Amino acid sequence: DAGVTQSPTHLIKTRGQQVTLRCSPKSGHDTVSWYQQALGQGPQFIFQYYEEEERQRGNFPDRFSGHQFPNYSSELNVNALLLGDSALYLCASSWRDRLNTEAFFGQGTRLTVV
Amino acid sequence: AQSVTQLDSQVPVFEEAPVELRCNYSSSVSVYLFWYVQYPNQGLQLLLKYLSGSTLVKGINGFEAEFNKSQTSFHLRKPSVHISDTAEYFCAVSDGGFGNEKLTFGTGTRLTIIP
Numbered sequence: 342d343a344g345v346t347q348s349p350t351h352l353i354k355t356r357g358q359q360v361t362l363r364c365s366p367k368s369g370h371d372t373v374s375w376y377q378q379a380l381g382q383g384p385q386f387i388f389q390y391y392e393e394e395e396r397q398r399g400n401f402p403d404r405f406s407g408h409q410f411p412n413y414s415s416e417l418n419v420n421a422l423l424l425g426d427s428a429l430y431l432c433a434s435s436w437r438d439r440l441n442t443e444a445f446f447g448q449g450t451r452l453t454v455v
Numbered sequence: 456a457q458s459v460t461q462l463d464s465q466v467p468v469f470e471e472a473p474v475e476l477r478c479n480y481s482s483s484v485s486v487y488l489f490w491y492v493q494y495p496n497q498g499l500q501l502l503l504k505y506l507s508g509s510t511l512v513k514g515i516n517g518f519e520a521e522f523n524k525s526q527t528s529f530h531l532r533k534p535s536v537h538i539s540d541t542a543e544y545f546c547a548v549s550d551g552g553f554g555n556e557k558l559t560f561g562t563g564t565r566l567t568i569i570p
Contacts, residue, residue, distance in 0.1 A: 397557050433499075443504055446499040449498050
């Protein structure tokens with residue numbers, strides 16, 4: 342069983358550009374959450390997708406947007422990149438309506454903005 | 456609003472010695488508590504979780520944690536550490552009804568094992 346897979350693993354972009362990160366959830370999971378982990382910090386919640394809709398959102402600007410597809414995979418889009426967007430972006434998947442479950446994390450995408 | 460405080464940013468410990476990593480939380484509602492481990496250039500792996508029931512929770516790799524509601528703490532312990540335990544450890548809290556909602560993380564504790 343493949344766990345949560347993210348692509349690409351590393352990415353270098355220039356300020357002002359746009360980027361798309363991808364996530365495939367663990368088999369059977371229907372919910373995808375995205376986190377940003379800046380260097381030396383804990384992960385911060387960006388948003389969560391369930392049934393192809395954004396269900397919860399953290400304190401991130403509208404430059405950060407997402408999408409969930411019918412197969413539960415998800416994309417994170419960031420527009421007008423800033424140097425401060427450089428971070429490890431983590432995707433987590435889970436079952437939304439099951440008790441006693443936890444989120445499984447992918448290996449992350451390391452985004453560097455230059 | 457929820458928050459998590461990890462009191463120690465770095466903890467050096469000799470191999471085979473015991474270790475305790477401290478975590479305090481604040482929340483206005485019932486909480487679910489987690490400890491995750493992150494090895495270099497890796498994602499997060501769940502060590503253990505508290506959702507309800509016994510306040511002493513056992514996890515993988517010999518780790519355990521105790522939920523203390525009166526002190527709003529969820530400290531992580533291991534009686535004897537190994538070199539392979541060198542990693543970053545994150546405490547997290549969720550107020551989701553199913554235990555898998557938005558996670559609020561602490562800033563992490565870097566555990567370094569000294570041979």
